[in-house]
Amino acid sequence: MFKKVYKFNLANSVRLSEPKLFYTLPINFSHNYSTKSTVIQLLNNIGSKREVEQYLKYFTSVSQQQFAVIKVGGAIITQQLNELASCLAFLYHVGLYPIVLHGTGPQINELLENEGVEPEYEDGIRITNPKTMEVVRKCFLEQNLTLVTALEKIGVHARPITGGVFEANYLDKDKYQLVGKITGVNKNPIEAAINSGYLPILTSLAETSSGQLLNVNADVAAGELAREFEPLKIVYLNEKGGIINGSTGEKISTINLDEEFDDxxxxxxxxxxxxxxxKEINDLLQHLPRSSSVAIIDVNDLQKELFTDSGAGTLIRRGYKLVNRNSLSEFGNPDLLRNALLRDPEIKSGKLSVASYLKFLEGINFKSYGDEPLEVLSIVLENGKFPKLDKFLSSKTGWLNNVTDNIFNSIKKDFDELFWIVNENDSNLAWYFSKSDGSFAKNGQILFWYGLNTNEVSELIKDFDTSSIGSALASNVFTNGQQKRGYHKRAYSTKKVALIGARGYTGQNLIKLIDNHPYLEISHVSSRELEGQKLQGYNKDNIVYSNLQPEDIKKLEQDKKVDVWVMALPNGVCKPFVDVIDAVGNPDSKIIDLSADYRFDTSGEWVYGLPELNDRSKIANAKKISNPGCYATAAQIAIAPLKKYIDGIPNIFGVSGYSGAGTKPSSKNNVELLQNNLIPYSLTDHVHEKEISSQLNLPVAFTPHVAQWFQGISHTINIPIKRESLTSREIRNIYQDRYHDEKLITINGDVPLVKDISNKHGVIVGGFAVNSNQDRVVIVATIDNLLKGAASQCLQNINLSQGFNEYEGIPL
Incomplete structure (x- = not known):
């Protein structure tokens, strides 16, 4: 029923320029099928279910006339009519009735040129003589009818309103001729249309009291409508999709006028x-409630602007002025300060009280930064050798409105150098990295700084390393998990990795990942077949393969030459090596086993290393980590969110590329045999069937196959569910909510393909097809068996075990 034009995975994100997701409704779109629930489901494709419900509730909290005024540039009707009509259809079918006003500038110029009339402008205003007015009126009527007709064809009731709304006097009759200055707005035609269930489609033609038509700038007319109706949203649709910063060439995300207008x-x-x-927008917003805002966006971004936290284009709002304070007495409202401090994680957890922190502030020099209602509060301590950003706390509103960036910029104006500390598990580390010159991590804390020279950084790190700086507080300031990552050079201490059994495909991929990892180095590689040969694909050092025996490993472990031991050996082979490492008893080294030997451990000594489903803190603190299997990783991720709805045994049809059979020649990696062929194997009791069942605590049936491509796995999974319990959309929402913050898991409504996951570091889950009896769902999951199925997942576990960011060194 819907033709998809662009499709990208858009999770919650900050106000960044991003790819567009848009649906075009075909010309024969039937109103009978355009139910509110259907459209809401489609809206869920551009944001989470929570966002869509939140904004629908927000928009329906006021009268229908106060939802939005949308000004449409004339070029959009000519060039993007289908997209515009589809955007408005989405709103109409969820019961939202924007007031739509359009211009027609490009069409007027074209008609004037065809008739040999040269357009004239004075101070940017079109001089409208009677001949020009004849063309203006004709264009407005034609373009208005074009838009109304397009809407009606796709089941949207629209009403053309080409006059009777704007009352005007001559702006300057001698200078501009038939150009008007609006003196009044007649709301009746608009309200009558909305009350009858029609979208009002307006032109910016105005009339004098005697009935003379006057031409009015559409932007100005839209502003007058907004003053009259005081809508929640005012949207200007233009071709650029926002205001472009002329210095950087980048689209401006947000403008908070009270703070930024003068500059x-x-x-x-x-x-x-x-x-x-x-200037016009600033003047307009000064007369509207502070909750009103203006968005300048591309037509394709209309739904994203209205229904997601990230928005689109340029958002302009009044915001608040920033206030600096140097003492507690300058906070006029102590309750406001207390409420802001309650956002701090240590205070929320009970480790620190508001009263004790306020007492602490009384005895030191500090400078605080915040907006007037303290949606954002930062506190910089000035008592030490270097100023310290001790608190940076923001509400969701403060973050969404970009107040956080404004405050940080204000801090940088006052402090040429600064440091701060963040908990490494903070989901918004990218923002901190983007504001820093460098960082250093230890024991789950990350030290950030800017403006310091090399000697000062060394001194700061030394103090941090010996904990004399004090414990860091995790920050809740940046609540949006879809920030783009902004890694900077950091001063982590380098860790040594030894690979035992590194000749296979997994070993080769892990070597490549470590070669690009800023804080890992390979110290040893062991392979009986390649002993004496140079390690290929590794550029940090000249490493030669050795054939390490248990006694060699014991000596290296005693001398603490290795931080992480990676066992990349066949099943049933690594126990002697693990035993000698265990016998030494070095508490700092870690073991990660890529085989299946310890995935079924019941002793409690091994932790199953699937971070997306297991407790990350347990993985980080474990001495020994069993790396999951490739088939098993994708299957568990695809099944786990539905566990409580499952009513029977899930059946997994898995197909892998022949790299999964390893480098040792066999029928499963015989390219000639695989040509135009599909080979099933281990039809029952495959080790991954046992692994999936034991980890999910749920019996599954699994049948593996090998195909003629090299790498990548596709699972088609039939899951019996409780009858009539879930729809396809509800199931997809469950998965989106479950994996919302997981950077290596993508939830997609379409069926994922192997070619799209090959050489990628994650899992894609899609399909979500429910049968007609509503007692079975089919889910498709894809994974690269050599990467997230092995090497990338191993690197996740190494990073967690060493206190690095979990995704360090993994291309995202």
Missing amino acids: LMKESWVKYGTKLKI
Whole structure:
């Protein structure tokens, strides 16, 4: 029923320029099928279910007329009519009725040129003589009818309103002729249309009291509508999709006028139409409730702007001025300060009380930064050798409105050098990295800094390393998990990795990953077949394969030459090596086994290393980690979220590329035999069937196959569920909610393909097809067996075990 034009995975994100997701409704779209629930399901494709429900509730909290005013540029009707109509259809079918006003500038110019009339402008205003007005009126009527017709064809009731709304006087009759200045807005035609269930589609033609038509700038007319209706959202659709910073060439994400307007007006690139537009918007918002905002966006981003936290284009709002304070007495409202401090994780957990922290502040020099309502609060301590950012706490509103960036920029103006400490498990580390010159990690804490020279950094790290700086507090300031990653050079101490049995495909991929990892080095590689040969694909050092025996490993372990032992050996082979490492008793070294030998451990000594489903803290603190199997990883991720709904035995049809059979020649990696062929094997009791069942505590049936491609696995999984318990959309929502913060798991409504996962470091889960009896769902999962199925997952476990960021060295 819907033609998909662009499709990207859009999770919650900050206000960044991102790919667009948009659905075009075909011309024969039937209103009978355009139910509210269907459209809400489609809206869920551009954001989470929580976001869509949150914004729908927000928008329906006011009268229908107060939802939004949308100003449409004339070029959009000509160039993007289908997209515009589809955008408005989405809103209409969820019961939202924006007031739509369109311009027609490009069409007017074209008609004037065809009739040999040269357009004339004065101060950016079109001089409208009677001949030009004839063309203007004709264009407005044609474009209005074009949009209304397009909407009606896809089941949207729309009402053309081409007059009777704007009352005007001549702006300057001698100078501009038939150009008007709006003196009043008649709401009745608009309200009548909405009350009858029609979208009002307006032109910006105005009339004098005697009935003379006057031409009015569409932006100005949209502003007058907004003043009259005081809508929650004011949207300007244009071709650029926002305001472009003339210095950087980048789209501006957010403008908080109360804080930024004066400085913005001084920018050299803010001139002509851009300056006029910002001034008009500033004047408009000064007369509207502070909750109102203006969004300048591309038509394809309309739903994303309205229904996601990330928004799109340029968001302009009043915001609040920033306030600096140097003492507790300057906080006029102590309850406001207490509420802001309650966002701090240590205070929330009970480790620290608000009263004790306020007492602490009384005896030291500090400087605080915040907006007027303290949606964001930062506190910089000035007592030490270097200033320390001790608190940076924000509400969701403060983050979404970009107040956090404004405050950090204000801090940088006052402090040329600064350091701060963040818990390494903070899901928004990328923001901290983007603000820093460097960082150093230890014991789950990350020290950040900017502006310090090499000697000062060394001194700071030394103090941090000996814990004299004090414990860090985790920050809740940045609550959006879809920030783009911004890794900077960090001063982690380098860890040594030894690979035992490194000749196979998994070993080769792990070597490549470690070669690009900033804090890992290979110290030893062991392979009986390759002994004496140079390690290929590793550029950090000249490493030669050795054939390490248990006694050699024991000596290396006693001398503490290795931080991480990776056992990349066939099943049933690594026990002697593990035993000698255990016997030495070095508490700091870690073992990660890539075989199946310890995946069924019942002693409690081994932790199963699937971070997305297991407790990450247990993996980080474990001495011995069993790396999951490739088939098993994808299957568990694909089944786990539905466990409580399952009513029977899931059946897994798995197909792998022949790299999964290893490098030792066999029928399963015989390229000639695999040509135009599919080979099933281990039809029952495969080791991965046991692994999946034991980890999920749920019996499954698994049949593996090998195909003619090299790497990548596809699972088609039939899962019996309780009858009539879930729809396809509800199931997808369950998965999106479960894996919302997982950077290596993608939830996709489409069926994922092997070619899309090959050489990628994650799992894609999709399909979510429910049968007609609603007692079975089919889910498809893909994974690269050599990467997330082995090497990448091993690197996740190494990173966790060494206190690095879990995804360090894994291309995202």
